[in-house]
Structures are given as C-alpha cells and as structure tokens.
Amino acid sequence: MSCVVSNVAWSPLRLHAHARPSILRPVTAAPTPVAPFEQRLDPARLAELEAERLLAERAKAGDRRALAEILRKFGPILYRSVLLPRLGSEAVAQDALGDTYVRVVEKFAQFEWRGCGVYPWLRVVAMRIALDSLRSRKRETLFDPDDLARAADAAERDLDQGLDLKLCEERDREAAKIKLDTALGAINSRYALAIRLRVLEEKSREEAAGSLGVTVSTLDVVLHRALKALKKALGGDDSESP
Amino acid sequence: MKTRPELDLVDAPVPSKKELDAASAAIRALVGGSIDRFDNEALLALALGDDVADEAILDEERVDANLLRHALDGQGEHPLAELxxxxxxxxxxxEVDELTHERLVRRALHERENRAAPRRYWPIASAIVALAAGIALLIGNVTADRSEREVAASLPRLRAAAATVALIPSRSTESLFDASTAFGARGGESARVGRIVASRASDFRANRFARWGVR
Incomplete structure (x- = not known):
C-alpha cells in the first residue's frame, strides 16, 4: 500500500471554516499523479521503515520486548500530539496513554503492516481512547467529544490512506492550533490578546497588564471575562462560573 | 440657652444632595485619605479606555477574577483555570515524563501477562487439582477402611481394659479453691479457669493413658 507523505493537497484552514465533520480530512484537489511511496522516501526513512516492519512482526508474534520498543518509540508522540492537546490535562492524558498501551498490547495481534509504519494505527487507538475519556468525564478542554469523534474518524481515514508519521503529527498539531485560533478569533480582540499574553505566552501579570495598558487588577477582570467569553465561543456552558 | 452656631443650624434650610457631596469632597480634601481601591480602578480603566470600564465591575466578579488569578498561579481551583x-x-x-512513561509501558505489558497466565494455565491447573483430589479421595477411603477395621477389632479389647481400669471420675472443682475465701467481685476469673483447665487436662491425660493400658 502506498503512503501519503506530502501535505500539499491538505488544507485544514479551509476545512475548518466549513466546520465539516471531516476536519482533518485531506482536501482532494485535482488528482495529481503520485509516485509510489517507496520512490518518494529517502533511503534513511526506507531503512527505518524496514526495521520497523521487522519489529512489528516480532511484536505480532508475541515478542514482548519488540512491543515494548514500539510503545517506547511512539508513545511520547501520541502523548504530545494526540492525547495532551485533546484532553487538556497532563494527568488525564497520562491515564489515557496507559489505557492506549493496554489496548495496543491486547490488539496488536490484529495489526497489519501498511507500509507507513505502526504510528498511524497507534494514533487511531489513542484517538478512540481519548474520545472515551472525554465522554466519560466532562472537562474544560479546547476540544469537545464531537470534535474528537471527527478527529478519530479522520485518523482512521489517514490510516487507510497510509499517512506517514510526520504528516500525522503535523495534522494533529495543526488541528489544535486551528481550533484555538478559531475560538480566539470569535471573541473580542482585547480578550484574545489577554489570553495570548497571560495564558499562552505565560507573561507575568505586570507584563500582560502593561501590554494591555491596564492595571494588574483590571487585567484579572479582563482575563476572567476573556476566558468566560472563550468558553462560550467553544460551546461550553458558562453558567458554572459567575 | 442655645449658642449662636446651633441657632444658625436650626434656622438654616436643609442642604441639598449636591451641597452635601460638595461638603464631603471639601472635608476629604482637607482631611486627606485615600480613594477607594475599586473606585480608583474604575477611574483608571475609564481614563485608559479599557472595555472593562464600560460597565461596572461587580464585587462578585472581582472576587471571582481574584480566585481565577490564584488558581492560575496554582493556588486553588477554578473552572476557567482548567480551561x-x-x-x-x-x-x-x-513531553511525557520519562519515568511515568516507562511505568505505563511496563504496566501494560504486565497486565497482559497477568491476564494471559490464568487463561493459558487454567486447564492444566484444573486437571492437576482434580487428579490430586481424586488420589486423596482414594487414599483417604482406603485408610479410613483400614482404620475402621482396626478400631472395630480392638474395641472389645479396649472395652475390657476400660472396665478393669479405675478412671478418675467427674467431680466438682470445689476442692481446687479455698472454700473459706470468697471470690472477689471483679478479677481473678482467668486465673481460676486456668487452674481448672490444668487440673482437668491432667485427669484427662491420666484416663486416656489408663484406657490405652500404658499406665
């Protein structure tokens, strides 16, 4: 099976504007002839994939060390790109990573090599686990269960298409960025700036207040209003917070 | 008799609100003091053109904003801090902490082992236990049969021996204690029971050895 390693035809921005269920689905632009996967990869990556295939075969045959090696290699990427951004809490993301590993260990016998490595398959498992986690416990996160359900479906399509690890990771990061930018774009620009300065860039209260031209205690109120507005923009119920 | 200033106050018309405010301002100017913090914030925000000043900041909002600030600093919790x-x-x-990650990997792999082991070995273990139980039953039956036969055979002999041996009879424990001294209202129960047990255990052993013909 061939793998997609190019991001040329994919436009998350365009997709997001339409808020289609397939937020991560690649845009199928004019069909362009695609060279076979192996021809588009550099020799180093090809050698890496071959080693990965052998490792996966050993793991499928019940070699625990091989399976542990796979988890050690790809687990941190799943945590960083899939679980943490979507679950919004380190503790919850770590629990989800543990559950993902348990599921992978149980199901790895069903894994089929698709030419692009193990990561896209692991990503689908992690997405499903994250979705279950988000559904089971209501949390304040950037993503809601519907977003995650769409992302999980998209991850399955990516697996079918044989997306390369790097592109999967890039898509996940991009999805989080777009989601955040869209939500910030929906609120007052001054509120968005307060969130960017104080929350995302982690500036001190004094610095953020200086940038906004207000006193620090006014900044606290501005930030409070900003986060309430963002929560509303994300579709959350802000009745909990006065 | 009233003094002149008091008479003036009595005769003077009631001051309007505007006059009272002006008087208060004059007093504040003369006495000095600081402006209320919230009023100051509102004036600053108004002067700086901040949107917060467009509407009055409610005290509750200020309190909640303060709670949020503390939560953002890691002190306490707030739903918006979670967001x-x-x-x-x-x-x-x-990144995930390296040690935590290793623990998760090991737990997943060991969990599988723990789940797989009973499934894999359960039939074998069951068969071994069943076999052992069968053997124990068989040996137990054989031994029981032999014991019963032996007991039945020796019973007349034992009965005859018992009939000829003088056994220590059951009797009161009165002799074990001083009849002239009454038991205390509280305490000493364990010591008395201990004395009875020691005495009767000795009698029991003596009777048994007598029955067996070893004494």
Missing part, C-alpha cells in the same frame, strides 16, 4: 491550562497544553509541546 486556561487546557489551552496551554493544547498548543505546547510538553
């Missing part, structure tokens, strides 16, 4: 934290990690590239 802020989620935003932060969503766009960051925080």
């Amino acid at each position: 802020a934290s989620a935003l932060r990690v969503a766009t960051g590239s925080k």
Whole structure:
C-alpha cells in the first residue's frame, strides 16, 4: 500500500471554516499523479521503515520486548500530539496513554503492516481512547467529544490512506492550533490578546497588564471575562462560573 | 440657652444632595485619605479606555477574577483555570515524563501477562487439582477402611481394659479453691479457669493413658 507523505493537497484552514465533520480530512484537489511511496522516501526513512516492519512482526508474534520498543518509540508522540492537546490535562492524558498501551498490547495481534509504519494505527487507538475519556468525564478542554469523534474518524481515514508519521503529527498539531485560533478569533480582540499574553505566552501579570495598558487588577477582570467569553465561543456552558 | 452656631443650624434650610457631596469632597480634601481601591480602578480603566470600564465591575466578579488569578498561579481551583491550562497544553509541546512513561509501558505489558497466565494455565491447573483430589479421595477411603477395621477389632479389647481400669471420675472443682475465701467481685476469673483447665487436662491425660493400658 502506498503512503501519503506530502501535505500539499491538505488544507485544514479551509476545512475548518466549513466546520465539516471531516476536519482533518485531506482536501482532494485535482488528482495529481503520485509516485509510489517507496520512490518518494529517502533511503534513511526506507531503512527505518524496514526495521520497523521487522519489529512489528516480532511484536505480532508475541515478542514482548519488540512491543515494548514500539510503545517506547511512539508513545511520547501520541502523548504530545494526540492525547495532551485533546484532553487538556497532563494527568488525564497520562491515564489515557496507559489505557492506549493496554489496548495496543491486547490488539496488536490484529495489526497489519501498511507500509507507513505502526504510528498511524497507534494514533487511531489513542484517538478512540481519548474520545472515551472525554465522554466519560466532562472537562474544560479546547476540544469537545464531537470534535474528537471527527478527529478519530479522520485518523482512521489517514490510516487507510497510509499517512506517514510526520504528516500525522503535523495534522494533529495543526488541528489544535486551528481550533484555538478559531475560538480566539470569535471573541473580542482585547480578550484574545489577554489570553495570548497571560495564558499562552505565560507573561507575568505586570507584563500582560502593561501590554494591555491596564492595571494588574483590571487585567484579572479582563482575563476572567476573556476566558468566560472563550468558553462560550467553544460551546461550553458558562453558567458554572459567575 | 442655645449658642449662636446651633441657632444658625436650626434656622438654616436643609442642604441639598449636591451641597452635601460638595461638603464631603471639601472635608476629604482637607482631611486627606485615600480613594477607594475599586473606585480608583474604575477611574483608571475609564481614563485608559479599557472595555472593562464600560460597565461596572461587580464585587462578585472581582472576587471571582481574584480566585481565577490564584488558581492560575496554582493556588486553588477554578473552572476557567482548567480551561486556561487546557489551552496551554493544547498548543505546547510538553513531553511525557520519562519515568511515568516507562511505568505505563511496563504496566501494560504486565497486565497482559497477568491476564494471559490464568487463561493459558487454567486447564492444566484444573486437571492437576482434580487428579490430586481424586488420589486423596482414594487414599483417604482406603485408610479410613483400614482404620475402621482396626478400631472395630480392638474395641472389645479396649472395652475390657476400660472396665478393669479405675478412671478418675467427674467431680466438682470445689476442692481446687479455698472454700473459706470468697471470690472477689471483679478479677481473678482467668486465673481460676486456668487452674481448672490444668487440673482437668491432667485427669484427662491420666484416663486416656489408663484406657490405652500404658499406665
């Protein structure tokens, strides 16, 4: 099976504007002839994939060390790109990573090599686990269960298409960025700036207040209003917070 | 008799609100003092053109904003601080702690072992236990049969021996204690029971040895 390693035809921005269920689905632009996967990869990556295939075969045959090696290699990427951004809490993301590993260990016998490595398959498992986690416990996160359900479906399509690890990771990061930018774009620009300065860039209260031209205690109120507005923009119920 | 200033006050018309405010301002100017913090914030915000000043900041909002600030600093909890934290990690590239990760990997692999082991070995273990139980039953039956036969055979002999041996009879424990001294209202129960047990255990052993013909 061939793998997609190019991001040329994919436009998350365009997709997001339409808020289609397939937020991560690649845009199928004019069909362009695609060279076979192996021809588009550099020799180093090809050698890496071959080693990965052998490792996966050993793991499928019940070699625990091989399976542990796979988890050690790809687990941190799943945590960083899939679980943490979507679950919004380190503790919850770590629990989800543990559950993902348990599921992978149980199901790895069903894994089929698709030419692009193990990561896209692991990503689908992690997405499903994250979705279950988000559904089971209501949390304040950037993503809601519907977003995650769409992302999980998209991850399955990516697996079918044989997306390369790097592109999967890039898509996940991009999805989080777009989601955040869209939500910030929906609120007052001054509120968005307060969130960017104080929350995302982690500036001190004094610095953020200086940038906004207000006193620090006014900044606290501005930030409070900003986060309430963002929560509303994300579709959350802000009745909990006065 | 009233003094002149008091008479003036009595005769003077009631001051209007505007006059009272002006008087208060004059007093504040003369006495000095600081402006209320919230009023100051509102004036600053108004002067700086901040949107917060467009509407009055309610005290509750100020309190909640303060709670949020503390929560953002890691002191206490606030739903909006949870959202802020989620935003932060969503766009960051925080890695999983190495030790935590290793623990998760090992747990997943061992969990599988723990689940797989009973499934794999259960039939074998069951068969071994069943076999052992069968053998124990068989040996137990054989031994029981032999014991019963032996007991039945020796019973007349034992009965005859018992009939000829003088056994220590059951009797009161009165002799074990001083009849002239009454038991205390509280305490000493364990010591008395201990004395009875020691005495009767000795009698029991003596009777048994007598029955067996070893004494």
